[in-house]
Amino acid sequence: MTNMSLVTTFFLMGLPHAPAMDIPLLGIFLVIYVLTVVGNLFILLVIKVDSHLHTPMYYFLTNLSFIDMWFSTVTVPKMLMTLASPGGRAISFPSCVAQLYSFHFLGSTECFLYTVMSYDRYLAISHPLRYASMMRGRTCALLATSTWLSGSLHSAVQTTLTFRLPYCGPSQIQHYFCDAPPILKLACADTSVNEMVIFVNIGVVALGCFLLIVLSYVSIVWSILKIRTSEGRHRAFQTCASHCTVVLCFFVPCVFIYLRPGSRDAVDGVVAVFYTVLTPLLNPVVYTLRNKEVKKALWKLIHIVTFSWSK
Secondary structure (H helix, E strand, O other): OOOOOOOOEEEEOOOOOOHHHHHHHHHHHHHHHHHHHHHHHHHHHHHHHOHHHOOHHHHHHHHHHHHHHHHHHHHHHHHHHHHHOHHHHEEEHHHHHHHHHHHHHHHHHHHHHHHHHHHHHHHHHHOHHHHHHHOOHHHHHHHHHHHHHHHHHHHHHHHHHHHOOOOOOOOEEOOOOOOHHHHHOOOOOOOHHHHHHHHHHHHHHHHHHHHHHHHHHHHHHHHHHOOOOHHHHHHHHHHHHHHHHHHHHHHHHHHHHHOOOOOOHHHHHHHHHHHHHHHHHHHHHHHHHOOHHHHHHHHHHHHHHHHHHHO
């Protein structure tokens, strides 16, 4: 990566808000972050200890929980530092590069993983008799690995395109984390080519994945409508409802920020909160409150832990 930058430190300006809101926002986002980490750790632990959950669907869910836990960790702690003190706004050039790479790596991996999860649901509902043979452990591992490798490649392109430009000042990033659109505004060179390539790059990934997910669910709905019993249809719809909820909460803000001409710093910052802070929290909430198997396994784990402590 060619780096001709004179800027050695960037300053994250954070979310637009009144100074009096620093402490309330710090408290709110701290609570959300703790709940996100604890909730996703609980899902990982529950699926690990309960053999009934050792299925392809929950294998992919463990990947999603792991991603969400770190996806939130990449951005929220630094945002908390900017709220806690003015000195917390500073972020070194290498740290900014690392944050942008990690953010797009985890975000694009999650995007690919949602697509794989929708394919898994399609096979489970549309081809139930062949599902076990089509989604063997090796196949699941191969699909999961491909999402991580694809995410890594996609992020490398994003990061290289963003930081190959010179940055000579100003150094104030109008955002609460290092992301490509606000950083490109600070470059001391023409960014039109970069913006177009990034637009196409994210557009191909996000819209491609979203269209594949929609296609999977059109096939799923068609298969569900063929189920004769209302109980069977209800169970099939319930299985997919959780996935649809988190997919919409993830994709809609992404499309709003990255796939529209121009940007408004204040609006983009607020919208970004949805998929960087709230969506990682939604994962454990949605998949536990709406999933009877996970709730049953969770209560079983709590009972075992409580029993062990009472001895």
